[in-house]
Amino acid sequence: MNPASDTGLEASASSAPPATPPETLLTWPAEGLARIPFQVYNDPAIADAEQQRLFRGDIWNLICLEVEIPQPGDYRTNVIGDTPVVAIRGNDGLVRVFVNRCAHRGSMLCLDKSGNRKDFTCIYHNWVYDLEGSLQSIAFRRGIRGQGGLPEDFDPSQHGLKQLRMDIIGALVFASFSEKVPPVREWLGERMAWNVDRVVGRPVRIIGGYTQVMHNNWKLYIENVKDAYHAGLLHLFFTRFGLNRLSMDGAVEVSERGGHHLSWSKMHNDHTEGTEYSDGKLRSMKDFDLEDKRLLQSWVEHEDGITHMIQTIFPNVIIQQIQNSLAVRLLVPRGTDECELQWWIIGYADDTEAQMQTRILQSNLVGPAGLVSLEDGVIGSIVQRTTLQDPNRAGVVEMGGRTVESQKGRVSETGVRGFWQEWRQKMGV
Amino acid sequence: MPILTKDNTHLLTPAFQQVITAAAALVADCVGAVDDERFDEWSTFFTDDCRYDITTREARQKGWPIGLMHCAGAAMLRDRIMSMRHANIFEAHHYRHMVSATRLAPGTDRAPEFASGVRVHTNFGVTRIMANGETTFFGSGFFDDLIVATPGGLRFHERTVVLDSSQVDTLIVVPF
Ligand code: FES
Numbered sequence: 148m149n150p151a152s153d154t155g156l157e158a159s160a161s162s163a164p165p166a167t168p169p170e171t172l173l174t175w176p177a178e179g180l181a182r183i184p185f186q187v188y189n190d191p192a193i194a195d196a197e198q199q200r201l202f203r204g205d206i207w208n209l210i211c212l213e214v215e216i217p218q219p220g221d222y223r224t225n226v227i228g229d230t231p232v233v234a235i236r237g238n239d240g241l242v243r244v245f246v247n248r249c250a251h252r253g254s255m256l257c258l259d260k261s262g263n264r265k266d267f268t269c270i271y272h273n274w275v276y277d278l279e280g281s282l283q284s285i286a287f288r289r290g291i292r293g294q295g296g297l298p299e300d301f302d303p304s305q306h307g308l309k310q311l312r313m314d315i316i317g318a319l320v321f322a323s324f325s326e327k328v329p330p331v332r333e334w335l336g337e338r339m340a341w342n343v344d345r346v347v348g349r350p351v352r353i354i355g356g357y358t359q360v361m362h363n364n365w366k367l368y369i370e371n372v373k374d375a376y377h378a379g380l381l382h383l384f385f386t387r388f389g390l391n392r393l394s395m396d397g398a399v400e401v402s403e404r405g406g407h408h409l410s411w412s413k414m415h416n417d418h419t420e421g422t423e424y425s426d427g428k429l430r431s432m433k434d435f436d437l438e439d440k441r442l443l444q445s446w447v448e449h450e451d452g453i454t455h456m457i458q459t460i461f462p463n464v465i466i467q468q469i470q471n472s473l474a475v476r477l478l479v480p481r482g483t484d485e486c487e488l489q490w491w492i493i494g495y496a497d498d499t500e501a502q503m504q505t506r507i508l509q510s511n512l513v514g515p516a517g518l519v520s521l522e523d524g525v526i527g528s529i530v531q532r533t534t535l536q537d538p539n540r541a542g543v544v545e546m547g548g549r550t551v552e553s554q555k556g557r558v559s560e561t562g563v564r565g566f567w568q569e570w571r572q573k574m575g576v
Numbered sequence: 577m578p579i580l581t582k583d584n585t586h587l588l589t590p591a592f593q594q595v596i597t598a599a600a601a602l603v604a605d606c607v608g609a610v611d612d613e614r615f616d617e618w619s620t621f622f623t624d625d626c627r628y629d630i631t632t633r634e635a636r637q638k639g640w641p642i643g644l645m646h647c648a649g650a651a652m653l654r655d656r657i658m659s660m661r662h663a664n665i666f667e668a669h670h671y672r673h674m675v676s677a678t679r680l681a682p683g684t685d686r687a688p689e690f691a692s693g694v695r696v697h698t699n700f701g702v703t704r705i706m707a708n709g710e711t712t713f714f715g716s717g718f719f720d721d722l723i724v725a726t727p728g729g730l731r732f733h734e735r736t737v738v739l740d741s742s743q744v745d746t747l748i749v750v751p752f
């Protein structure tokens with residue numbers, strides 16, 4: 148035990164969580180992963196600790212899609228947790244990711260979401276960095292007529308931009324504060340990397356994008372994505388049209404550490420006989436029919452026959468294939484009780500016009516106005532409000548058992564437990 | 577019919593005023609139906625083979641074909657309402673639109689006639705009022721409308737709701 152490390156909130160960008168878990172942050176319920184204490188959604192100290200131990204810790208953070216920055220000088224800004232970052236393609240063709248901050252006094256360098264620049268010229272006092280992040284020039288470095296300026300021994304090479312580790316898999320650009328985390332492909336593991344390749348492993352085209360702001364802790368949303376059990380129950384649109392029923396062939400798979408997951412199903416292999424769906428007891432079976440069924444037209448895009456595949460990459464990235472609606476989502480915390488979900492809606496560079504039209508129609512299923520998924524924008528807030536005054540109470544997650552492993556069938560919360568297993572390990576609680 | 581003039585003298589012609597007044601009335605009546613929750617009426621403001629989109633300023637600038645909502649035909653508008661009533665789950669709320677004067681779309685280069693379609697723009701702001709009274713400014717933008725004459729009266733043949741912001745609070749289930 149090392150009480151000195153209790154807060155763990157030192158401001159350094161060190162990626163290493165404290166060697167000894169700070170027991171004051173949180174006491175996990177004795178039931179283990181079968182319980183989730185409400186405190187994790189509301190406690191500002193936990194949210195602060197997440198910035199260091201999680202987002203600046205031993206994980207990879209999604210920054211952008213590589214197709215957004217095709218030319219030298221093209222840049223795209225984003226955040227890692229609370230830290231502004233910028234991905235930029237250098238004159239050598241390589242993508243680099245920097246903290247979006249001038250080394251002089253900290254002014255943000257790139258203010259726009261995206262653009263192109265020859266160098267980083269800071270707007271505040273005009274210090275100039277090249278695309279590799281080296282400090283190239285300093286306004287009035289020698290002062291004026293011998294007055295002012297920097298000391299003789301000031302070494303510009305010591306004042307470059309803070310560069311992060313960068314790695315690319317498929318269309319996705321990741322960055323990390325950690326020197327320890329293995330390359331993205333290895334960090335994902337073979338099975339998880341398989342689906343990344345499957346969905347974004349060939350040239351993609353961005354065909355839409357928006358940000359959805361939700362009034363709940365970010366973890367309530369990521370749990371929702373990993374909760375295969377709710378998908379066929381909360382989302383009536385899905386079940387009524389047989390898009391994704393719990394009775395279809397499918398599985399929930401979790402990675403070795405628990406944090407990544409895959410949830411998939413095959414709509415052409417549905418067996419409702421003898422389930423609660425076929426006897427009409429569930430709310431989801433009430434009569435409801437579409438006048439125009441073109442929204443539901445799809446083609447089987449993959450030889451594996453999987454029509455619905457949701458993947459999470461720990462802790463906050465989602466890759467979605469709902470029929471032919473493809474998207475990458477990044478979830479960013481905004482304090483304890485708000486988060487933003489950034490969406491990239493994608494197709495492939497070689498899509499036919501007919502395929503594009505199908506994707507456009509199916510885009511109605513997802514996003515803030517998604518016929519299937521709009522409920523997910525509010526369910527977290529509906530939970531958040533009940534947890535505020537009872538930090539010591541806990542949610543129950545025993546569907547599919549109390550442990551973490553891949554499971555056939557999706558009446559399971561194994562993905563949720565997996566998330567908390569890795570979160571606890573990274574957070575040291 | 578008047579031709580648009582640089583010195584705005586076309587504004588003074590009765591024919592122009594009739595067109596713009598009729599277009600503005602259609603826009604106002606349609607948001608009135610939404611704000612009053614007369615949702616069965618909503619699709620009747622559109623032609624059967626209409627196109628209705630909710631998109632964003634950013635998506636238009638980038639040329640993205642996908643916005644937030646896309647309906648091809650009035651049947652899809654009715655399906656949206658049916659889904660809202662019978663399938664989707666959300667907290668009760670309604671909108672109040674504040675609309676600007678309706679104007680001819682920039683670039684209009686001939687006399688507006690409903691027979692061949694009139695393209696008009698109308699700015700809006702929308703507040704969202706939750707059942708508990710909490711009122712937030714939900715969004716601003718403009719309607720980009722193509723209005724045509726049909727035997728039943730004026731209808732929207734194309735409506736693009738262009739939101740100024742790419743950021744949506746929580747969800748959109750009630751149409752704009
Ligand atoms: S803060 Fe950037 S040059 Fe001073």
Ligand SMILES: [Fe+2]
Nearest residue numbers: 371378520523
């Ligand atoms: Fe969901």
